[in-house]
Amino acid sequence: MNWIKNFVRPKFESVFRGKDDTEENLWINCTECGEMIFHRDMDDLGKVCPGCDHHMRLSTKERFELLFDSSYDLVDSPEVPVDPLKFKDQKRYIDRLKDARNKTGMRDAVSIGVGDISGVETVVVVQDFAFMGGSLGMAAGEAVIRGGETALEKNCPFIVVAAAGGARMQEGIMSLMQMPRTTVIIQELRDRGLPYIVILTDPTTGGVTASYGMLGDVHIAEPGALIGFAGPRVIQDTINEKLPEGFQRAEYLLEHGMVDMVVHRHKLAETLGRLLRLLIDPQSSQAKQAVPAGE
């Protein structure tokens, strides 16, 4: 990729083009530095700003495509009771759910994919912040469990790409119960000696971090991702003092020993592949299936 294409043209053209230009939406502004990026370049870059290296949020599809070597299969998530509490705030939860489904084309926040990463068959579960803030409700919890079960069936590694504001408030206690429920499946993977890797993306907070998000064999964070238990606003309100610079960011967690590494998105698939091959015992049957012949 040449730097003129990435840098100069957007800024240059933005000066000469009117605001109503039909191609305007082909340009995407970096949410951090405002840099304009051509949409096709954006996809090639994995939505990492070429100007400031800011990692923007990926859709589920983009995430699967980033991690898997090539093709992958989607696994259906189980049906769950809808709106267990008949919850209503200013709006009915069932209507919020409908809106989110229409907006995203997804049933809920978590999707399951199976494919190869560096030739190792792996189950990847992706939590999508675009669907009601990625929040962990019954559907999401059940999808994480099904993902884990799929890994158990296939005797292969399990990866969760976490992103969520936390629990799905509108499902009340049933949302909270997804914390122990998902923990059960992680324990079963552990009992079987299957690797479980967590990728913490922006943002991962609340009940997700306080359950499967912090129980990985290896924790990888994306640069700059907000990761924590309580949200910064809640902490600010409680202690009434300014939060330190970089507080709850991926690099801060690395420094405080909560994640193993902060990995640039362009290096993520490669890092995962290397890790999976190091974690899998070549003597076990699972490795025969996982590591291609000739190695």
Add this chain to the structure above:
Amino acid sequence: MQVYLEFEKPIAEMEGKIAELRAISKDDPEVNILNEVTRLEEKVATQLEKTYKSLNPWQKTLVARHPSRPHFVDYIDHLVDDFTPLSGDRLYSDDQAIIAGLGRWQGRRVAIMGHEKGANTQARLKHNFGMARPEGYRKAIRVMELAERFNIPLVTLVDTSGAYPGIGAEERGQSEAIARCTEKCLQIGVPFVSVIVGEGGSGGALALATANRILMLEHSIYSVASPEACASILWRSREKAKEAAEALKVTAESLSDLGVIDRILKEPVGGAHRERNLVIDQVGDAVIEELDSLSHLSADELRRDRRQKFLDMGRQGIT
């Protein structure tokens, strides 16, 4: 001194009057107050019964937080002999928001732990209002491991508005500590009974409540977030806590319907704070019953029972 909740105003007035009459008769024994006092006392009893029979979720939240409600230390004082507290997480410090130790629960050897909110200002500060930091959960993990090693049944008493949201807590891995503690709950091969005696606030409560049997006092609450926090997120105003409490279905009755808790323990008319020892004894007996019902299970069966219990949650019985 009796603390009255906002919805107990009529009761407060009548009991105030009774106290006044008693004071008068003390000064002047000639005045006959007996009839009036009896009449008022009957009225108080009726009013209490009426009020407490139909508490709404927000009122229950207030009862669950009542400053005179029995706390962890009260249960220990009344029910546990030879209580031997164990301190520290062996990593950083001792967090007094969670108390853990060994003792004899009505004579039975147990490991016991729970949140302590504190009954006066000094105690509240010492125990950080029952809001634990990572060290509290790591101490709990350590004592759970110890319980397993020596085959001692585990009892937890849950009473917290939630884990503490602070800089230090985040720095030292609040979420990791809670996740590990919940995981440890699911792992241990000893009978494990949990009672929600006051507030069951979010992950901070869950980390001690992932048990084989979960009991709940009638006016306790258990919720994914405090009504105030939920109101501020979904209604954008803490003032809507009453509505949030309603919508979140925080009461023992709702949670029993949802299959999240196993058993509701009745409270005396007027709430646990009016007859503390009665409630404490009742919790004491119920815990023994539940421990007995688990005693025939092997370590593996106990583990499996717990894992299956949570996996099944929400899969049946909810429409």
